[in-house]
Amino acid sequence: xxxxxxxxxxxxxxxxxxxxxxxxxxxxxxxxxxxxxxxxxxxxxxxxxxxxxxxxxxxxxxxxxxxxxxxxxxxxxxxxxxxxxxxxxxxxxxxxxxxxxxxxxxxxxxxxxxxxxxxxxxxxxxxxxxxxxxxxxxxxxxxxxxxxxxxxxxxxxxxxxxxxxxxxxxxxxxxxxxxxxxxxxxxxxxxxxxxxxxxxxxxxxxxxxxxxxxxxxxxxxxxxxxxxxxxxxxxxxxxxxxxxxxxxxxxxxxxxxxxxxxxxxxxxxxxxxxxxxxxxxxxxxxxxxxxxxxxxxxxxxxxxxxxxxxxxxxxxxxxxxxxxxxxxxxxxxxxxxxxxxxxxxxxxxxxxxxxxxxxxxxxxxxxxxxxxxxxxxxxxxxxxxxxxxxxxxxxxxxxxxxxxxxxxxxxxxxxxxxxxxxxxxxxxxxxxxxxxxxxxx
Amino acid sequence: xxxxxxxxxxxxxxxxxxxxxxxxxxxxxxxxxxxxxxxxxxxxxxxxxxxxxxxxxxxxxxxxxxxxxxxxxxxxxxxxxxxxxxxxxxxxxxxxxxxxxxxxxxxxxxxxxxxxxxxxxxxxxxxxxxxxxxxxxxxxxxxxxxxxxxxxxxxxxxxxxxxxxxxxxxxxxxxxxxxxxxxxxxxxxxxxxxxxxxxxxxxxxxxxxxxxxxxxxxxxxxxxxxxxxxxxxxxxxxxxxxxxxxxxxxxxxxxxxxxxxxxxxxxxxxxxxxxxxxxxxxxxxxxxxxxxxxxxxxxxxxxxxxxxxxxxxxxxxxxxxxxxxxxxxxxxxxxxxxxxxxxxxxxxxxxxxxxxxxxxxxxxxxxxxxxxxxxxxxxxxxxxxxxxxxxxxxxxxxxxxxxxxxxxxxxxxxxxxxxxxxxxxxxxxxxxxxxxxxxxx
Numbered sequence: 097x098x099x100x101x102x103x104x105x106x107x108x109x110x111x112x113x114x115x116x117x118x119x120x121x122x123x124x125x126x127x128x129x130x131x132x133x134x135x136x137x138x139x140x141x142x143x144x145x146x147x148x149x150x151x152x153x154x155x156x157x158x159x160x161x162x163x164x165x166x167x168x169x170x171x172x173x174x175x176x177x178x179x180x181x182x183x184x185x186x187x188x189x190x191x192x193x194x195x196x197x198x199x200x201x202x203x204x205x206x207x208x209x210x211x212x213x214x215x216x217x218x219x220x221x222x223x224x225x226x227x228x229x230x231x232x233x234x235x236x237x238x239x240x241x242x243x244x245x246x247x248x249x250x251x252x253x254x255x256x257x258x259x260x261x262x263x264x265x266x267x268x269x270x271x272x273x274x275x276x277x278x279x280x281x282x283x284x285x286x287x288x289x290x291x292x293x294x295x296x297x298x299x300x301x302x303x304x305x306x307x308x309x310x311x312x313x314x315x316x317x318x319x320x321x322x323x324x325x326x327x328x329x330x331x332x333x334x335x336x337x338x339x340x341x342x343x344x345x346x347x348x349x350x351x352x353x354x355x356x357x358x359x360x361x362x363x364x365x366x367x368x369x370x371x372x373x374x375x376x377x378x379x380x381x382x383x384x385x386x387x388x389x390x391x392x393x394x395x396x397x398x399x400x401x402x403x404x405x406x407x408x409x410x411x412x413x414x415x416x417x418x419x420x421x422x423x424x425x426x427x428x429x430x431x432x433x434x435x436x437x438x439x440x441x442x443x444x445x446x447x448x449x450x451x452x453x454x455x456x457x458x459x460x461x462x463x464x465x466x467x468x469x470x471x472x473x474x475x476x477x478x479x480x481x482x483x484x485x486x487x488x489x490x491x492x493x494x495x496x497x498x499x500x501x502x503x504x505x506x507x508x509x510x511x512x513x514x515x516x517x518x519x520x521x522x523x524x525x526x527x528x529x530x531x532x533x534x535x536x537x
Numbered sequence: 538x539x540x541x542x543x544x545x546x547x548x549x550x551x552x553x554x555x556x557x558x559x560x561x562x563x564x565x566x567x568x569x570x571x572x573x574x575x576x577x578x579x580x581x582x583x584x585x586x587x588x589x590x591x592x593x594x595x596x597x598x599x600x601x602x603x604x605x606x607x608x609x610x611x612x613x614x615x616x617x618x619x620x621x622x623x624x625x626x627x628x629x630x631x632x633x634x635x636x637x638x639x640x641x642x643x644x645x646x647x648x649x650x651x652x653x654x655x656x657x658x659x660x661x662x663x664x665x666x667x668x669x670x671x672x673x674x675x676x677x678x679x680x681x682x683x684x685x686x687x688x689x690x691x692x693x694x695x696x697x698x699x700x701x702x703x704x705x706x707x708x709x710x711x712x713x714x715x716x717x718x719x720x721x722x723x724x725x726x727x728x729x730x731x732x733x734x735x736x737x738x739x740x741x742x743x744x745x746x747x748x749x750x751x752x753x754x755x756x757x758x759x760x761x762x763x764x765x766x767x768x769x770x771x772x773x774x775x776x777x778x779x780x781x782x783x784x785x786x787x788x789x790x791x792x793x794x795x796x797x798x799x800x801x802x803x804x805x806x807x808x809x810x811x812x813x814x815x816x817x818x819x820x821x822x823x824x825x826x827x828x829x830x831x832x833x834x835x836x837x838x839x840x841x842x843x844x845x846x847x848x849x850x851x852x853x854x855x856x857x858x859x860x861x862x863x864x865x866x867x868x869x870x871x872x873x874x875x876x877x878x879x880x881x882x883x884x885x886x887x888x889x890x891x892x893x894x895x896x897x898x899x900x901x902x903x904x905x906x907x908x909x910x911x912x913x914x915x916x917x918x919x920x921x922x923x924x925x926x927x928x929x930x931x932x933x934x935x936x937x938x939x940x941x942x943x944x945x946x947x948x949x950x951x952x953x954x955x956x957x958x959x960x961x962x963x964x965x966x967x968x969x970x971x972x973x974x975x976x977x978x
Binding site: 166167169170171172173174176202205206209210313369372373374375376377378402403404405408411412414415416418419421422423424425426428429430468469470472473474475476478479480483484486487488511514515518519521522525526 | 607966
C-alpha cells in the first residue's frame with residue numbers, strides 16, 4: 097500500500113537541510129521510498145494526502161520523559177516542598193502497573209496529538225509503558241529505572257534487575273519498542289549499583305542506558321562530599337560513561353565534565369521547560385555541540401514540564417542559549433529543529449531509522465498546518481516552527497507508515513476513555529492530598 | 538440583552554482571587570452585572586452559553602505591542618544585522634497607512650483568537666491602528682510614536698506631534714480606544730524631545746505615555762556617555778517619569794533606578810519572549826513588584842516575539858523569575874495570571890474598567906477549553922493556564938459585551954482576507970529583501 101503526501105512544504109532535515117516547496121513524500125508500507133519537489137509521481141492505487149502547502153516533516157523525538165507522571169501534572173505547582181509533601185507519598189501509595197498504564201496512555205495521547213513520534217521514557221513498571229507505546233504505535237525507548245531508595249516497584253537491586261530482564265524478554269526484536277536500563281541518578285543509585293549496571297551494559301552495548309546527570313547543585317554537592325569529584329566523574333568511575341549512555345538534564349557541568357563526556361561520546365538531552373520551571377539552571381547546549389555531543393530535547397515528566405510536545409520546548413531552549421550568550425545569534429531556529437528531529441534521534445541511537453525524511457528511513461512523519469494567523473507571513477519554515485507553531489497545528493501523525501492521527505483524530509487510542517481514567521486516578525490523589533494536608537499541624 | 542455564561546469554572550481575578558467551580562457570569566449590554574457559584578439565575582430571554590466546565594476568566598491584557606509589525610514576523614530571524622540589513626530599509630520603503638492597517642488587522646485577528654481583549658500599541662500612522670482596533674472590537678491604547686531618527690511618518694517633532702493631535706481628536710471619548718503619546722526610547726527620542734512631551738503630558742495627565750526603557754546594554758552605555766547617568770535617570774530629568782508612564786522592557790535596572798521608578802509610581806511591562814529571543818536579559822519582575830510597581834506582560838511586536846497571545850509568554854516569564862532566583866518559588870502561577878489580567882490593566886490605568894470579573898466592570902472575558910489531553914488532570918486552574926493551556930484553547934472572546942469570537946469563529950474580522958492581504962505585502966518584502974541581498978558584495 098502506497099501513501100503519497102502531495103503539495104507539501106517538505107522539510108526533510110537531511111544532511112543538506114533540503115526543503116521542497118510544493119513537494120511530495122512517498123510511503124510504502126512502513127518505509128519512505130521516495131520524495132522530491134514538483135508534482136508527485138502517478139502511482140496507481142496510492143492513497144493521496146493533499147497537504148495544501150502545509151509542512152510535512154519528520155516526527156519529533158521527545159528524548160526524555162516519564163510518561164506515567166502526567167497524572168501528577170501541575171500538582172502542588174507552587175508548594176515549595178511538593179516532592180516530599182505530596183509526590184513521594186503519592187508514588188508510594190499509588191504507583192502500580194495500572195497507574196503507570198493510565199498515565200502513560202494519557203501521555204501517549206498528548207504526544208501523538210502534538211507531533212511526537214519517538215519517546216525515550218524512564219519510570220517504574222516499565223513493561224507497561226512499553227505495552228502502551230506499542231499499542232499507541234509510538235516508537236519508544238523504555239527504561240526500567242533502578243535506584244537505591246526503594247522505589248515503588250523494587251526493594252532491592254535484584255528485584256529491580258529482574259524487571260529489566262522481563263522488559264528485555266518482552267520487547268526483544270520489537271519493531272518499535274527498545275528496552276533500556278535506567279539508573280536513576282548518581283546520587284540516588286550510588287556508585288556500587290551503577291558499577292553493576294555498567295558491567296551488565298558492557299555485555300549489552302546496544303541496550304540504551306538512561307540516567308539523570310548533573311541536574312542540580314545538590315547533586316554537585318553530594319558528589320564532592322562523598323566522592324571528591326564531579327557527578328560526571330563519579331559516573332565515569334562507575335564505567336557507565338559510554339556511547340550508549342543518554343544523559344538527561346546536564347546543567348551543572350564544568351569544562352572538564354564536558355571534555356570527559358566528549359571523550360566517552362555520550363549523548364545528552366536538555367529539558368528546558370522542566371529545568372527553567374525548577375529554577376535549576378541552563379544547560380550549555382552550545383558547548384555540548386562544540387564538544388561533538390548529540391543533543392536531544394526532552395519534555396521531562398509532566399509533573400516537571402507540564403506539556404509533552406516539543407513545540408513547548410522550542411522557545412525556551414532557544415532563549416536560554418541566547419540569554420547565556422547575551423546575543424541573538426546562538427542556536428538558530430534550524431538547529432532547534434535538528435535537535436527535535438535528527439539530532440535527537442542520534443542521541444537515542446535511532447538516527448538510522450528515524451529523525452529525517454529520506455528514502456529507506458521509517459515513515460515517521462507529521463503534517464503541521466501553516467494556516468493559522470500566527471503562521472502568517474512565513475519567511476522561513478524553521479522560524480515559524482520554533483517561534484509560532486503550536487502542538488495543535490499538527491494535523492497528522494504517522495509512525496512506521498501507520499496513521500496514529502489523521503485530521504486531528506487519534507486513530508490508535510480512545511481519548512475519552514484515557515482522559516476519564518486519568519481523572520479518576522487524579523480524584524484519588526486529591527483525596528490523599530487532603531489527608532496529607534490534614535496531618536500538617 | 539442578557540448573556541449568561543453557565544457551568545463555568547469562573548476565575549474572577551478579583552482581590553480575593555475568588556474561583557467559582559460550576560459558576561455563572563451575567564452580562565447585560567456591555568457590563569458584567571452579576572456572577573456566582575452554583576446554578577445560574579433564571580432570566581427570561583437571556584442567551585445561555587453552557588460552558589461545560591471550561592474556564593471563564595477576564596480577557597487578557599497585552600500591555601506592549603507593535604501590531605503593524607506582524608508583517609515582519611520571523612523575517613531574517615537568524616541574521617545578526619537584520620535590523621539594519623532588512624527591517625529599517627523595509628520600514629523606510631513600505632510603512633504607509635495601508636501597511637499599518639494590514640499588519641494591525643493580522644495582529645488583531647491573532648489576539649482575538651488567542652484571548653487578548655486589551656492591547657497597548659505603539660507605532661506609526663497610529664490612527665490606523667486605532668481604527669483597526671475599533672472595528673475589531675478590541676480595547677486598545679494606541680500610542681503615536683515620536684522619535685528623532687526621522688521615522689516613516691514624521692520628519693520633525695511638529696509633524697509627529699500633529700499626528701498625536703489627530704489621534705486625540707479622532708478617539709476623544711471613544712468607548713474602547715484611548716489615544717496615547719509614545720516617545721520611542723531615551724536614546725532615540727533624546728532629552729529635549731522627551732522634555733517637550735513631558736511638558737505637554739503635564740497638561741494631559743490622563744493620556745497614557747508609552748516608552749521603551751532600559752532595554753539594552755547599548756542604551757545603558759548611551760545614557761552614561763551622553764548624560765553620565767542611567768537611562769531611567771535621563772527619563773526622570775526629562776519630566777516623563779510619572780504615574781501615566783508605561784515603561785516597556787525594563788531589563789537593565791539597578792536598585793537606584795527601581796527606587797526612582799517606585800517613587801514616581803510608573804508602570805512597567807515585561808516582554809519575556811522578545812527579550813529572551815534577543816538574548817538581552819531578564820527583567821527583575823520580583824523586585825519591581827516589591828517596589829510596588831504594577832507589571833503588565835507584553836508580546837512586543839511579532840518581529841521580536843513572533844506570537845501575540847499571552848499564553849506564549851507565561852512559561853517564559855515564570856521560568857525567568859525562577860532562574861533569576863535559582864528556586865521554584867518565585868512568581869507562582871496565580872501571579873502570572875494576575876499580571877496577564879488585573880495587574881496588566883492596572884499598568885495601563887484601565888483596572889477600573891477591565892482585568893477582572895466583577896459586577897460593574899466591562900464584560901471583557903474569554904472562555905478557555907479545559908478538554909485537551911494537555912489539561913488533564915487539573916489540580917489548579919492557574920497552573921493549567923500558565924503551563925499547559927495554548928492560545929488555541931480559547932473558544933470565545935468578548936469585549937464590552939460584544940462577541941469578537943464564538944466557537945473559534947471570529948465575528949468582527951474577515952480572517953481569509955486579512956491573511957491574504959498580509960501575505961501579499963510579505964511578497965513585496967521578499968522581493969525587496971532579494972534586492973537588498975543582491976547589493977551585498
